[in-house]
Amino acid sequence: MRLLPRSLTGRLLVTAGGALLLGITVSASVIAGVFGHFVLQTLDLRLDTEIALIARTLDRNPDHPAAALHAGDLPPFDQPGSGWVWEARGPFGIVRSVSLGGQALSLPPDPLSDRLRDPPPAPPDMPRPGAPFGIADALRLHGMPPDLRPMDGRDAQGHAVHYRVAAFGQGAGQVTIVTAAPREIVEQPLRAAATPLAESVLAMGGIMLAALAVQIRVGLRPVVRLRRMVAEVKAGRLRRIAVSEPTELVPLVEELDGLIVANENAVAQARTHVSNLAHGLKTPLASLKLDLADAPGAEGARLRLLVETMERHIRHHLGRARAGGGVAxxxxxxxxxxxxxxxxxxxxxxxxxxxxxxxxxxxxxxxxxxxxxxxxxxxxxxxxxxxxxxxxxxxxxxxxxxxxxxxxxxxxxxxxxxxxxxxxxxxxxxxxxxxxxxxxxxxxxxxxxxxxxxxxxxxxxxxxxxxxxxxxx
Structure with missing residues (x-):
């Protein structure tokens, strides 16, 4: 199976087009990945902000955390069915966002349960908790919860969900806060951007391919001109090939001109040799013909015919030498x-x-x-x-x-x-x-x-x- 065309133009188009397609595909994938990462970072920032808000509310209201948290719920966490939810667990029990409607937060079974069951130890530089849950010291040291971890799973309806998990304190005083949002928030902008991105990439690829075709056509124009000039030399309308650019073709043109000169010299020498031979034979044949002109009988006729045959062969090969030799x-x-x-x-x-x-x-x-x-x-x-x-x-x-x-x-x-x-x-x-x-x-x-x-x-x-x-x- 032939992978590349026979023509030089086809080979350049196929190889350059393949490289262009690969480059465009990689570029589109990188752009989509960067955009998706940016959208995900924005979502993580929104969930992390909610975790920090919940942590501060717990720190300020250790006696009645549920009432304080529900009173401070901000949209869209206060809208049932929005998919934006949170859940806090600690010595005070379990508190859930209004958007959960009293239902338990669906958590990924293995990774999250392990983290909730065996939370990582507090950083060695964290002071001993002075507040009931040790949240104030963590926020003061880190600005945000110290142990934020992303997770992905599905809710009870099977919808993709993105989680952020933060753990404060240790032992019996541990507090774990989980926030979650629909993964659709990340995927929807990606789908919306996919069509214009694909159109832009395809348009750019088309423009580059057209520019490539023009470049190949312009680049191969000297080769086409050289082919035409060789045909002109073959037809006898030109004696030499006159090409001074591009410089890559000049050595080839010089070799072709040298071949033409060598061919002409070889033909000229062959013609000279045949002509000399013909003229060298013509004189003795002419003398012999005169001597046999009056020769009587059948023998004289036979000899005269032989002389005429030799003359004919001389003229024949002299003509072939002049007309042959491959020179137009x-x-x-x-x-x-x-x-x-x-x-x-x-x-x-x-x-x-x-x-x-x-x-x-x-x-x-x-x-x-x-x-x-x-x-x-x-x-x-x-x-x-x-x-x-x-x-x-x-x-x-x-x-x-x-x-x-x-x-x-x-x-x-x-x-x-x-x-x-x-x-x-x-x-x-x-x-x-x-x-x-x-x-x-x-x-x-x-x-x-x-x-x-x-x-x-x-x-x-x-x-x-x-x-x-x-x-x-």
């Missing part, structure tokens, strides 16, 4: 190349009345090695020029991501069977004209090396129509 082809403007080729062919075939009509947009680009483009267009144009009656038409249009270049002539043309025949390497239908018959095959190979294609069909001018499809820029 540059964007080449098409119209100037066609104009130069038309002018050159017009001079070569000066005796021919043929002329070329170019219908090519001036801003049309193709992705192809310039030398390969000249060779494949030159082969087709030369063939059209040699077979045209007087006109060659060249049109080029963008077709989606491709550029289609159509070269037509008004010559005799070819039938479907002849078109199928000339697609084979070295096959020629016109044995009287110059040429090896490999021009169209080389054009097909070069187009294929650059991701293109060649299609032959009948032209509306009456001759042959050759359509070359190459990648646009």
């Amino acid at each position: 082809s540059p964007a080449v403007i098409l119209l100037p190349r066609l104009q130069d080729l038309a002018e050159a062919l017009a001079r070569i075939h000066a005796e021919s009345p043929c002329h070329a009509d170019l219908d090519v947009p001036s801003d049309l680009h193709v992705r192809c090695d310039p030398q390969d483009l000249d060779e494949l267009l030159g082969n087709v144009l030369d063939n059209a020029w040699r077979h045209a009656a007087g006109r060659v038409r060249v049109t080029a249009r963008a077709d989606g991501k491709r550029v289609r270049i159509t070269i037509e002539d008004d010559g005799r043309g070819l039938s479907d069977a002849e078109i199928d025949l000339v697609t084979h390497e070295g096959r020629r239908l016109d044995e009287q004209s110059a040429g090896t018959g490999f021009g169209l095959a080389i054009t097909r190979e070069l187009c294929a090396l650059h991701g293109g294609s060649v299609m032959l069909e009948r032209s509306t001018l009456g001759g042959l129509s050759v359509t070359i499809a190459l990648r646009g820029a």
